[in-house]
Amino acid sequence: MALELNTLDHWDESLWQQMKPIYEEAFEHGAKPERILKVMLERRLACMHAAYDDGELVAMAFTGLGDSPEQPALIIDYIAIRKDRRGRGEGKLFFELLRDWAVLTYDIAAIIIEAEAANTPENRERIVFWEKCGFTPTSYVHHYIWIPETYRALVLPIDPSFAVADDGESLFRQITHFHEQAFRKKWDDSTAQPRS
Known part of the structure; x- marks a missing residue:
């Protein structure tokens, strides 16, 4: 099985x-409105990714970078496989393509993703999937003020020196900063992170 990754900035x-x-x-x-996704790309905060199998779209993702220049981290904002292609x-495989792309493009130190923290069968299944991809769940549970669901960060260190010095709250500072930039009404283009 082989997937072809298409990434646009x-x-x-x-x-x-x-x-x-x-x-x-x-x-x-919990999905961002289309207009916000578009703003994320226009502001160069994110990339959109598509994975194809023999020309057929089977997966999609939106990613961005955390705000730590010393240890850059890829934030996976959204990732999904077409329902009829799951299992x-x-x-x-799609995640591995994203990981390899991020390492080559940005020399990232880690990958961060947030997952719903409620103890449901569906959420536990997601956590197990990310653990199989090498991620470690953190214990901190984050409560956003604008949505009722709680979230937990998972991290995959790429650089052996990358370490989370707390219970995961510091990862949410990066995730929250990423979200805030997307929703910010006024924007200064000089603060945009370049994408290649």
């Missing part, structure tokens, strides 16, 4: 129209 409407059904299916709750190993 700018908004592409035709690619989005292909990705949108996967995004809407996977993220019924075939393509999710792990």
